[in-house]
Amino acid sequence: MTSFLPASANPSHPGGGLNAAATIVLVLIFLLVTVMGFMASRWRRGKDLESLDEWGLGGRSFGTWITWFLLGGDLYTAYTFVAVPAAMFSAGAVSGFFAVPYTIVLYPIIFFFMSRMWSVSHRHGYVTAGDFVRGRYGSRELSLAISLTGFVATLPYIALQLVGIQAVLEVAGVGGKGNWVANDAPLFVAFLVLAAYTYTSGLRAPAIIAFVKDILIYLVIIIAVIYLPTKVGGWHHIFDAVHAKSESTAPADATFSDTVGPKAQWAYVTLAFGSAMALFMYPHSITAVLSSKSRNTIRKNASMLPAYSFVLALLALLGWVAIAAGTKPIGLNGKANPQLVVPQLFEDQFPSWFAGVAFAAIAIGALVPAAIMSIAAANTFTRNIYKEWLRPNATVKEEAQVSKLTSLVVKIFALVFVLAMDKQNAINLQLLGGIWILQTFPAIVIGLYTRWLHRWALLAGWAVSMVYGTWKAYEVASPATKHFGGSLSNIPVIGQLGYIAFTAVILNVLVAVVLTFALNALKVPAGTDETVVADYFVEAGDPRIDADYDPTDFDTGELAGPTQAKADPA
């Protein structure tokens, strides 16, 4: 129907100076969210915020809806809104649309694993994946490896959220073209606000703001998907334009394709499965899962969350709408930057006040995950590095205090990262982070089902695959950089291009299995397992073990308490 309308896309005007109306709307919505963020500390409040359970997990009290928004806020980040359409725009289906199968694979995975994770964490009061690994395998070293991986992999992810905000600000024309102080001041302000309310309100702040974020995102995307195609000449015209672009690039170098070519099929599938498996290993996903109030909430969510995937697919297509609209994503520095394509598309085609709403949606879409990520990274640091290795006697209050401070440090790091380094670095390090985080999968997920794998074998598998993954990623060159230019490399044996993380995790499991046989034959102690089978099935009302967090138990090999902690017979 819409294809009969004349194509009347507005011409693209990149770098057209300050868009006043859009900026005002953006600032107003930002202020509203800030107030909500600070008020969140009083919402569903427990005794006080002076514990990790309260500050870092929102009192473990979130029901189905809040968890839904929180997980949605967690998984669909500003970077998703910016980078997925950007990839569709510049590289086509393989690196862009794989996000859709990736989120399809994601939810069955949550369904399988995360209810067990919730139960055992509820029973033993675990806050992080490192806590679980420590209790399950009785291994401080393995726990440290898992925690460090999670912590380090999260940092560039937070930085990417700021890159997302920066993209919006750049298109809105905020920030002078002069010295770097004027240039980066708006980002600095956004960052300060984020840091302040995360510090005071903990996980409750992003949980509340996630509502606003999602309403805005849905609103913007639905309007964009209905309105923009009619504006640029209909979906037929869009897909034709994309196909024409696909045909015009030489198949030899295949820089853009509207389908998945024969050479990229392994890449497409391994990217989807690898990313989905990786996503739930990130500390911030575990945090969102553990903050829900019951085991059932997790599963209910896993069956409802795919609604987001549909929006994601539409969003990805906006990258192709931009092709038909002739959007020119050119940064303030005059260079082409595909990351700007969606904000630029909105600025070109929408009235400026609505472009402001869209910008706000993206900016807030960055704040929510950035807050959750920094909280999760802080929890991981506090529990599994600070308390485990530095100050075993830290009180609950001290834990919360350290966590709050760490959340600030983590964000400062992200800010420095974005301001000081090339943006390409943030993207590449995020890809590397994905490769790293997937290497915690065997210890965590296989550990949820069986204690069979030996703790030292898992540690060795982790180490080998980390080195392999980093080395392979280092070797990948792209037009922009010599090293860490992407996340695809040849899969040994199969000889096809695939996601490095996926190859590495298979290597990881192989090493772990082989070494488990060896270590068991040598009768190396397997460590104490403080969990029992029944722990993996408890529900909200069931009692918790008030286990004292006492690392010395593991060193002496003594059981943590007389009634619990029993080595798994397997």
Place this chain on the structure above:
Amino acid sequence: MAQHKFPDTAPPADRRLQVLAGICLLLPMIALVPVGWYSRTTPRLGAFPFFIWYQMALVIFCVICTSIAYVLVQKARPHVPFQAAEETTTDGGEA
């Protein structure tokens, strides 16, 4: 410090329903594997190439499958309230 009455056994479950739920969860994943088959433009749905609408349809299929799996899993293993070993006292304060 309450320990389970039967710490080393999972609550009873209907195996068949569990397998069925597992199949429900696996189906959408399996449907994504044959990229070579669905990576084409025809048949179109409206203007949408097959590659796009097939995967968007899979999202809906995935919702249906996980929802069915949710119901099945609830039925397969109804929650057994916590049974404490021996005395159901409050914790003894040791450890």
